[in-house]
Amino acid sequence: MQVFSTPGIRSVNRRSLLKGGLMASGAALGTGLLTKPAFADHDDDHDRDRDRKLDRGDIAILRFLAAAEIIETDLWDQYTELGGVDNTSNNTYQQALEFLDGDGPQYITSNTLDEASHASFLNAYLESKGAEPVNFDRFRNLQGSTAIGSQNIGRLTNLLHLNVDTSWFTRYRSTTNPDMGATFPQAITITNRPAIPATDADFEGPDHIQAIANTAAFHFGTIEQGGTSLYATLAQKVTHPEVLQIVLGIGADEAIHFLEWVDFAGNAVKPADDGTFSFAGSAMPVSDNGLTFPDFTTKGPLFQPNLIFPVPAEFISPKLPKCAAIRPITDKFGGARAAAAALTAMNLFWGQPKSFFNELNRLADEADAARR
Numbered sequence: 436m437q438v439f440s441t442p443g444i445r446s447v448n449r450r451s452l453l454k455g456g457l458m459a460s461g462a463a464l465g466t467g468l469l470t471k472p473a474f475a476d477h478d479d480d481h482d483r484d485r486d487r488k489l490d491r492g493d494i495a496i497l498r499f500l501a502a503a504e505i506i507e508t509d510l511w512d513q514y515t516e517l518g519g520v521d522n523t524s525n526n527t528y529q530q531a532l533e534f535l536d537g538d539g540p541q542y543i544t545s546n547t548l549d550e551a552s553h554a555s556f557l558n559a560y561l562e563s564k565g566a567e568p569v570n571f572d573r574f575r576n577l578q579g580s581t582a583i584g585s586q587n588i589g590r591l592t593n594l595l596h597l598n599v600d601t602s603w604f605t606r607y608r609s610t611t612n613p614d615m616g617a618t619f620p621q622a623i624t625i626t627n628r629p630a631i632p633a634t635d636a637d638f639e640g641p642d643h644i645q646a647i648a649n650t651a652a653f654h655f656g657t658i659e660q661g662g663t664s665l666y667a668t669l670a671q672k673v674t675h676p677e678v679l680q681i682v683l684g685i686g687a688d689e690a691i692h693f694l695e696w697v698d699f700a701g702n703a704v705k706p707a708d709d710g711t712f713s714f715a716g717s718a719m720p721v722s723d724n725g726l727t728f729p730d731f732t733t734k735g736p737l738f739q740p741n742l743i744f745p746v747p748a749e750f751i752s753p754k755l756p757k758c759a760a761i762r763p764i765t766d767k768f769g770g771a772r773a774a775a776a777a778l779t780a781m782n783l784f785w786g787q788p789k790s791f792f793n794e795l796n797r798l799a800d801e802a803d804a805a806r807r
Contacts, residue, residue, distance in 0.1 A: 487675070488564070488565075489564050489566065489675055489678065490674055490675070491805075492672060492673075492674060492804070492805030492806060493673055493674055493675045493678045493805065494561065494564075494566045495798075495801035495802045495804065495805050496669045496672060496673060496678070496682070496771075496802045496805050497557055497560065497561055497566070497678065497681070498561065498566070498567070498568075498569050498798055498801070498802070499669075499771045499798045499799055499801070499802035500553075500557055500665070500666070500669065500682070500685070500802075501554060501557035501558050501561065501568065501569040502569045502571070502795065502798050503662065503665065503774060504550055504553040504554035504557060505554045505569060505571055505591070506571075506591055506592060506778065506783075507550040507553075507554075507658060507662065508547070508550045508551045508553075508554050509575075509590055509591040509592045510591075510592040510594060510658070510783065511543070511546055511547035511550050511551075512547060512551075513579055513580065513585070513590065513592070513594055513631055514543050514547065514594075514630075514631065514651065514655075515543055515544050515547040516580075516584050516585050516586055517529075517580060517582060517584045517585055517631050517632060518532045518539070518540055518543050518631070518648075518651070519540050519541075519543045519544035519547065520540045520541050520543075520544045521544060524583055524584055526582075526583065526584065526632075526638055527638045527639075527641075527644045528582075528631070528632050528637075528638065528644055528647065528648060530644075531644050531645045531647070531648035531649075532648045532651070532652075534645070534648075534707070535648065535649075535652055535699055535702040535703055536698070536699055536702060539699065542695055542699070543655075546655075546659075546692055546695075549688055549692065553685050553688070556681075556685075557569075557681075557685075560681065569798070571591055571791075571794075574591055574787060574788075574790075574791045575588075575589040575590060575591055576589045576590075576786075577589060577590040577591065577592065577593050577785070577786045577787065578590070578786070579593070579594070579595070579631075580594075580595070580631050580632060580633055580634070581633070581634055581635075582631075582632040582633065582634050582635050582637065582638065583635055585631075591784075591787075592783045592784065593782065593783060593784065593785040593786055594629065594630045594631045594651075594654075594783075595629045595630075595631070595633050595785075596627050596628075596629070596782045596785045597625065597627070597628055597629070597630050597650065597654060597781055597782055597783070598625065598626050598627065598780060598781045598782050599623075599625035599628070599630075599650060599653050599654050599657055599781060600621070600657050600777065600780070600781060601621050601622040601623050601624075601625060601653050601656075601657065602618075602619040602620065602621050602622070603619075603656060603657060603660045604622035604653070604656065604697075604700065604738070605619045605620055605621075605622055605737040605738065606619040606762065607660075607697070607745045607746065607762075608736060608737045608738070608739055608742055608746050609737060609746065609748060610746060610747065610748045610749065610757055611748060611749055612748050612749040612750060612762045612763070613762060613763045613768050614762060614763045614764065614765045614767070614768060614769075615749050615753065617749075619737075620737070622653070622704075622731075622738060623653065623704075623726075623727075623728060623729075625650055625653060625726065627782065628646075628647075628650050628726060629647055629650065630647060630650045630651040630654045631647065631651065632644070632647060640723075642721050642722060642723050643723045643724075645721050645723075646721055646722070646723035646724075646726055646728065647723075648703075649703040649704075649721065649728045650726070652696070652699050652700045652702070652703045653700045653703070654781075655696035655699060655700070656693065656696040656697055656699070656700045657781070659689055659692040659693040659696050660693045661774055661777055661778075662686075662689040662692070662693075662774075663686065663689045663690045663692075663693050663761055664761055664762070664763050664764055664768070664769035664774075665686075665689075665769060665770070665771065665774045666682055666683075666685060666686025666689055667686055667761045667764040667769065668763075668764050668765060668766060668769035668770050668771075669682060669770070669771065669802060669805075670682045670683055670686060671764070671807070672802075672805040672806060672807055673805075673807070674807055690761065694743060694744075697743045698741075698743045701731070701740035701741055701742070701743065702740070703728055704728055704729065704730065704731035704738070704740050705730060705731060705732050705740040705741065706730060706732070744759065745759045745760065745761075745762075746759065747759045748760070748762060750762070766803055770799075770802075770803045771798070771799035771800070771802035771803045772796065772799040772800060772803050774799065775795050775796055775798075775799040778795075779792065779795075
């Protein structure tokens with residue numbers, strides 16, 4: 436039988452190797468000449484490459500990523516305080532998030548822990564290499580929520596006046612690519628809206644609190660798809676192998692986050708199984724103060740709410756087959772300055788002084804200037 440022929444072949448080859456190679460070099464065994472692996476020289480070179488100092492470009496990339504993760508941690512902390520599993524008040528914001536996914540509070544808390552780990556790791560790594568870490572503590576002066584559950588402390592970010600770019604929802608359902616000039620419609624226009632309850636009064640009214648939770652759902656996706664593109668773009672500039680390992684490793688975690696929030700946001704724009712939409716039994720669509728979250732199941736393929744994986748699209752060249760991939764991944768749309776501009780455009784830094792924007796943009800420009 437064919438299944439028994441392979442061991443015999445391996446046995447013959449092994450005997451031939453022993454006869455023509457190792458046995459003929461028996462004297463060498465005693466001298467230790469064969470004790471080092473065949474790729475020892477390559478491994479030594481690789482180790483030396485890892486031990487070399489970081490260049491300015493790699494440091495700049497890591498510093499901007501640390502800044503981005505500090506910003507992310509600040510906003511995710513606010514979501515966790517009011518909607519995460521550690522909030523024991525069982526408020527209506529948590530209930531509205533749970534309506535979108537019963538595990539929503541756990542996902543929010545887990546995402547927060549991940550971002551905090553990224554920020555602390557990147558700064559610690561920078562310090563271990565003799566580079567300056569990033570510190571935005573002097574800008575933690577913004578007023579956040581005063582609702583029960585919030586720490587009511589100074590913040591870096593403002594979640595009470597968000598302009599949420601929802602074009603990622605249609606982009607990842609399209610076969611075209613922004614890196615090749617494609618543009619995409621907003622799935623929903625969300626302008627100057629809160630994504631967390633500002634005060635205890637916001638817990639009142641089922642449509643009102645559900646609209647706040649739905650805004651948060653789309654904002655989650657906006658943040659994490661931006662991080663996914665940012666890491667993919669900057670990875671192409673890295674020169675040090677260990678820095679590449681860091682950027683690829685953390686970037687993959689950002690992509691995992693994004694995948695969850697694609698599904699989460701989709702649940703905000705489709706009917707519930709029982710035909711209702713709100714956790715309190717309100718009928719779809721949910722509307723609040725001019726903002727409506729309609730039923731996307733009637734709007735065509737660009738709005739398909741249960742599609743969570745990227746549709747294969749143009750990639751590298753329109754002459755090549757379409758490929759499912761992260762998009763964008765170029766400096767123009769996915770680089771550090773593009774990320775800083777996107778965060779600024781969403782009003783995330785509403786109330787920050789000019790010095791904050793100068794610092795953020797300086798870090799972004801230095802990261803984008805890095806070259807292999």
